[in-house]
Amino acid sequence: MIKKxxxxxxxxxxxxxxxxxxxxxxxxxxxxxxxxxxVQNNAASSLSPxxxxxxxxxxxxxxxxxxxxFGSSEWSRFDPFHPSVLAAKYHRSYRPFxxxxxxxxxxxxFFVMQSVNAQLKNRKAVFFISPQxxxxxxxxxxxxxxxxxxxxxxxxxxxxxxxxxxxxxAYRLLQMPSGSSDKVIAAALAxxxxxxxxxAFQRAYVGxxxxxxxxxxxxxxxxxxxxxxxAKIRREARQLPRRYQYDNLNRLAGKIGQQQTTSNSFxxxxxxxxxxxxxxxxRLGNFQQGQSYLKSPEYGDFELVLNQFxxxxxKVLFIIPPVNQKWQRxxxxxxxxxxxxxxxxxxxxxxxxxxxIDDLSQDGxxxxxxxxxxxxxxxxxxxxxxxxxxxLTKSVKKPHYHIDQRFYAxxxxxxxxxxxxxxxxxx
Amino acid sequence: xxxxxxxxxxxxxxxxxxxxxxxxIGLLYGHRFRGYQTLISLLFLVLTFGGPNWKTGISLIGxxxxxxxxxxxxxxxxxxxxxxxxGWVFVLAVILAIVPLVIVKITPAVEGGRxxxxxxxxxxxxxxxxxxxxxxxxxxxxKTFHPVLFGQFLLxxxxxxxxxxxRYRRFLADYQKVPExxxxxxxxxxxxxxxxxxFVYKFILAYFFGSILMPQIEMQAILAHxxxxxxxxxxxxxxxxxxFDFAGYSLFAVGISYLMGIKTPMNFxxxxxxxxxxxxxxxxxxxxxxxxxxxxxMRLVFFCMKHKIFKSRTTTANVCYVINMLIMGxxxxxxxxxxxxxxxxxxxxxxxxxxxxxxxKHQAVxxxxxxxxALAIFITFNVVCFSFLIFSGFLNTLFFAPKxx
Numbered sequence: 033m034i035k036k037x038x039x040x041x042x043x044x045x046x047x048x049x050x051x052x053x054x055x056x057x058x059x060x061x062x063x064x065x066x067x068x069x070x071v072q073n074n075a076a077s078s079l080s081p082x083x084x085x086x087x088x089x090x091x092x093x094x095x096x097x098x099x100x101x102f103g104s105s106e107w108s109r110f111d112p113f114h115p116s117v118l119a120a121k122y123h124r125s126y127r128p129f130x131x132x133x134x135x136x137x138x139x140x141x142f143f144v145m146q147s148v149n150a151q152l153k154n155r156k157a158v159f160f161i162s163p164q165x166x167x168x169x170x171x172x173x174x175x176x177x178x179x180x181x182x183x184x185x186x187x188x189x190x191x192x193x194x195x196x197x198x199x200x201x202a203y204r205l206l207q208m209p210s211g212s213s214d215k216v217i218a219a220a221l222a223x224x225x226x227x228x229x230x231x232a233f234q235r236a237y238v239g240x241x242x243x244x245x246x247x248x249x250x251x252x253x254x255x256x257x258x259x260x261x262x263a264k265i266r267r268e269a270r271q272l273p274r275r276y277q278y279d280n281l282n283r284l285a286g287k288i289g290q291q292q293t294t295s296n297s298f299x300x301x302x303x304x305x306x307x308x309x310x311x312x313x314x315r316l317g318n319f320q321q322g323q324s325y326l327k328s329p330e331y332g333d334f335e336l337v338l339n340q341f342x343x344x345x346x347k348v349l350f351i352i353p354p355v356n357q358k359w360q361r362x363x364x365x366x367x368x369x370x371x372x373x374x375x376x377x378x379x380x381x382x383x384x385x386x387x388x389i390d391d392l393s394q395d396g397x398x399x400x401x402x403x404x405x406x407x408x409x410x411x412x413x414x415x416x417x418x419x420x421x422x423x424l425t426k427s428v429k430k431p432h433y434h435i436d437q438r439f440y441a442x443x444x445x446x447x448x449x450x451x452x453x454x455x456x457x458x459x
Numbered sequence: 460x461x462x463x464x465x466x467x468x469x470x471x472x473x474x475x476x477x478x479x480x481x482x483x484i485g486l487l488y489g490h491r492f493r494g495y496q497t498l499i500s501l502l503f504l505v506l507t508f509g510g511p512n513w514k515t516g517i518s519l520i521g522x523x524x525x526x527x528x529x530x531x532x533x534x535x536x537x538x539x540x541x542x543x544x545x546g547w548v549f550v551l552a553v554i555l556a557i558v559p560l561v562i563v564k565i566t567p568a569v570e571g572g573r574x575x576x577x578x579x580x581x582x583x584x585x586x587x588x589x590x591x592x593x594x595x596x597x598x599x600x601x602k603t604f605h606p607v608l609f610g611q612f613l614l615x616x617x618x619x620x621x622x623x624x625x626r627y628r629r630f631l632a633d634y635q636k637v638p639e640x641x642x643x644x645x646x647x648x649x650x651x652x653x654x655x656x657x658f659v660y661k662f663i664l665a666y667f668f669g670s671i672l673m674p675q676i677e678m679q680a681i682l683a684h685x686x687x688x689x690x691x692x693x694x695x696x697x698x699x700x701x702x703f704d705f706a707g708y709s710l711f712a713v714g715i716s717y718l719m720g721i722k723t724p725m726n727f728x729x730x731x732x733x734x735x736x737x738x739x740x741x742x743x744x745x746x747x748x749x750x751x752x753x754x755x756x757m758r759l760v761f762f763c764m765k766h767k768i769f770k771s772r773t774t775t776a777n778v779c780y781v782i783n784m785l786i787m788g789x790x791x792x793x794x795x796x797x798x799x800x801x802x803x804x805x806x807x808x809x810x811x812x813x814x815x816x817x818x819x820k821h822q823a824v825x826x827x828x829x830x831x832x833a834l835a836i837f838i839t840f841n842v843v844c845f846s847f848l849i850f851s852g853f854l855n856t857l858f859f860a861p862k863x864x
Binding site for chain 2: 040045
């Protein structure tokens with residue numbers, strides 16, 4: 033009698049728990065791979081953290097004709113000359129898959145890459161390096177948490193082999209609160225960082241978590257992808273002429289830029305100016321004096337990204353943007369320091385064989401090049417297109433990368449030995 | 460070691476389920492393992508008030524000692540046969556009982572939003588229990604005082620953070636006996652159902668309204684600068700979130716109580732089906748509303764009638780409605796929107812009563828059918844949702860708060 037009642041009460045709960053385990057552990061979901069082209073299109077410009085943290089949608093899109101555009105807040109500055117708009121309007125053979133938004137830096141991108149390693153193998157990518165990432169503190173733990181994906185972490189742990197790259201990634205992840213959000217995974221990370229293999233139990237646990245997280249991604253990833261940016265791209269494209277002719281477009285970029293920067297003398301777009309700067313501008317004079325992008329843990333994190341690209345033999349175009357020159361002068365940001373930053377980052381790239389670099393760092397004074405203080409707009413996007421278009425539409429020689437572990441060292445993070453005249457220094 | 464907000468995440472439920480098994484087996488076979496129950500109560504209190512929240516834990520202990528001593532003292536004064544029953548002693552006891560809560564409520568208003576150091580999660584709900592005990596002691600309804608049982612009542616962990624607000628005598632009767640086996644199985648069945656209904660409410664519906672819809676519509680309303688339809692949308696979304704979140708929480712608290720063989724009273728009874736505001740307050744946050752009815756409204760009415768303050772009974776009731784709801788507003792917090800919310804409901808009650816009297820007088824001409832009932836529900840629903848819009852403080856953010864940029 034008691035048994036029967038108890039079974040009636042608790043039976044359904046156990047059945048539900050069992051059913052949930054069966055559903056989320058089932059290997060069948062791996063076949064559930066269809067992502068409609070509309071969803072791919074929306075996802076490619078959504079800039080949504082869900083897309084960044086997931087796997088399926090990116091994989092399917094990048095197996096199609098999408099190319100990963102790694103970066104951060106600049107991607108959200110949609111205007112008619114934004115790479116996504118140009119690619120759509122002029123029916124290019126590629127479409128940008130925008131990866132990253134405000135606060136996503138190298139460490140986030142290293143983990144994002146784990147979800148698309150197969151899609152990066154021997155293919156192309158574009159990587160936008162923001163000098164503003166390279167602050168003395170480096171990646172902000174809160175921003176990192178916002179984009180932290182347990183799925184990408186388990187994917188990486190399953191494939192790690194104890195290389196310097198893996199050990200460094202584990203060490204950095206443990207410095208973020210996200211790294212300790214799961215106790216067992218944190219313990220596994222500590223072992224990896226110390227150069228040990230995770231224990232058998234940790235491996236089993238990571239495998240179990242990985243299966244569930246993968247299935248969740250397979251089941252839910254397609255849904256709730258915002259389409260507002262895709263619509264914005266369609267709207268912006270209408271302002272462009274039918275034919276792609278650089279000089280024409282450059283003139284148009286200047287015209288639109290002029291129309292949209294009437295409120296201030298910095299060449300900053302009206303919306304940004306009125307909403308974000310106008311009220312504070314008086315206080316901001318010389319506020320960036322002494323700011324340096326030369327000493328930062330970000331250099332080591334950036335090496336993680338380079339190391340992963342090298343492993344995947346990805347052909348990468350790196351873009352180094354300028355800072356709005358008028359703003360830079362007004363806020364007292366050192367031009368010398370920016371030049372040194374450019375040299376330091378170029379050294380890290382070129383000395384390891386990453387030779388496709390679109391260096392725009394000296395263009396911050398060109399009118400209507402920047403949309404606001406640090407983000408390119410109209411003419412800036414267009415000039416970038418001069419590098420992006422040939423890189424992605426023509427064949428590029430197989431790269432020869434040689435990773436130098438020195439770039440993981442703290443000495444490199446703190447290296448400041450660059451001066452204006454020598455060009456690249458060598459030890 | 461991890462620390463938990465009660466019913467905040469699945470792991471909390473897992474620990475709770477495991478901890479309750481021995482207690483439930485005992486109840487099933489006719490025993491209440493009181494020592495064990497005390498032990499797990501302490502454990503779950505530590506999970507909530509320990510770790511990073513240890514300061515509130517200290518506040519809770521200090522508060523508890525203070526209140527037990529206070530009620531013990533008043534009981535000592537009032538309970539012996541033929542004891543005195545002076546009004547001022549009673550008033551003093553009530554004032555002393557609510558002083559900590561008043562400090563906690565006023566501190567943020569005068570200290571620019573800073574929380575008082577004597578506050579802790581659930582202080583209001585424990586204060587309600589204390590005041591109720593003092594009032595019933597004065598009335599001679601509570602005839603004995605036992606500090607440990609009283610402590611068990613105040614600290615009953617399933618309801619500690621946000622109620623429902625139980626009554627001392629009712630709680631004690633459940634705590635001191637063990638239900639019959641069949642009756643207990645019925646309780647377990649109900650408890651399990653409540654908990655799962657709570658999952659649907661809190662983790663699905665409240666999540667949908669509160670975490671998915673609300674941020675979007677909030678953004679739209681803020682970007683619209685001023686009055687917009689988005690505010691109306693926000694009003695409904697907020698109301699749904701408020702209900703499903705709180706009702707879900709209450710279902711957990713009641714469900715867990717049932718598993719422990721304690722019939723904690725229900726807090727919500729399909730409030731959006733209410734046909735008028737009075738009906739609404741009989742269905743919404745019932746244990747709070749009944750507490751206010753029994754210990755503030757009724758007492759005020761008796762006081763006014765005894766001292767013949769107002770001539771007409773209607774005036775008495777009206778004034779008491781407004782005062783009653785105004786006090787509820789002040790209890791929510793010392794901001795203009797909580798206080799307006801209280802006044803709004805006070806006047807809604809007054810208007811409601813006037814309408815009901817008018818309707819009764821003109822029964823012959825005012826129709827009453829399914830359609831008018833539907834209309835009544837519609838109007839009540841919107842009046843209530845509007846009050847929640849005030850309550851949400853969103854109008855404050857929208858019109859009075861400094862803009863971030």
